[in-house]
Amino acid sequence: MSFPLSHVTSSSSSLEAHGWDSGWAESFAPYAAQGLVPGRVTRVDRGQCDVATADGIVRADTAFVTPHDPLRVICTGDWAAIDPEGARDPRYVRACLPRRTAFARSTSSKRSEGQILAANVDHAVITVSLAVELDLGRIERFLALAWESGAQPTVVLSKADLVPDPVGLSYLVEDVETVAPGVQVVPLSSTTGEGLDVLSAVVAGGTTVLLGVSGAGKSTLANALVGEDVMDVQAARDIDGKGRHTTTTRNLFVLPTGGVLIDTPGLRGVGLWDAETGVGQVFSEIEELAGNCRFHDCAHESEPGCAVAAAIEDGSLPVRRLESYRKLIRENQRIVAKTDARVRSEILKDWKRKGAEGRHAMEMKRGRVR
Incomplete structure (x- = not known):
């Protein structure tokens, strides 16, 4: 069974919220001729993934898209070609469309393999907690990876309500701006709402990935942007501001103001990868x-x-x-x-x-x- 391209184009309107456009439709044309349907990967977990299609979220097996190269494995944010409904059980991801951008880092393994954190990302929001002393070197690392990925970085200084002195807060913003040329720095508090309107405007178009260490407040920020509690939140330790890995997988959400958000687990190591x-x-x-x-x-x-x-x-x-x-x-x-x-x-x-x-x-x- 095969579907004409016109069918895929007309039925894909519900995919636009996930970032589908004419460019993706053109890339998908060969797979449409094979009767496959398009979808965006919202989560990958142990050989299976959740895919947002024109008919909703479906579960698909990734056995056919598991190459030896770790930089080519299927990832949250990928656009995929999957079996149509009713074709077989389970449904399989048959191919991934070529990525426009990819956020990669080196792993902590002795083999120094690369790891894809998110695919087809337009904005990279680097979340830095003001509950602890700023680590400018770490911010520079995140920025290098973000620029290399092809995404436009933004630095969010979360938990800004913990710095009640406006002058002190402005100095912290200036410190980060000195190491982030060409990057917008946004002080933000999910508690008071300060800065949320600024960030919402940044992420309203395209796909945004949230990056940062554990305890930086990414999950809280994700909930604030999505407008509901889509991510569990745990308190960070007072002694060093670190938190447990509340987020254990990469998850993709559609934002109510437009755009798509990918939340990632806290990163203990930020190794460069050909950056x-x-x-x-x-x-x-x-x-x-x-x-x-x-x-x-x-x-x-x-x-x-x-x-x-x-x-x-x-x-x-x-x-x-x-x-x-x-x-x-x-x-x-x-x-x-x-x-x-x-x-x-x-x-x-x-x-x-x-x-x-x-x-x-x-x-x-x-x-x-x-």
């Missing part, structure tokens, strides 16, 4: 300065004519910022080097060069080189 472009975006001021260095391969250490070192010296570039940049660049290179022989070779050459320079400097110090 060179994202790192460059986060530290755009350093990369701009580097373009003015005398040497194109300047390491920004002791080279003459280094514009980055000059900015450190005159105080226009914080030392912490440069150290964080170097740390993320090194981490990303190690990840990429595991699968790219060329990068491994370049890193090895750099180590040898630095080793030779170090030995030469030691010889000069000992007076053995004239």
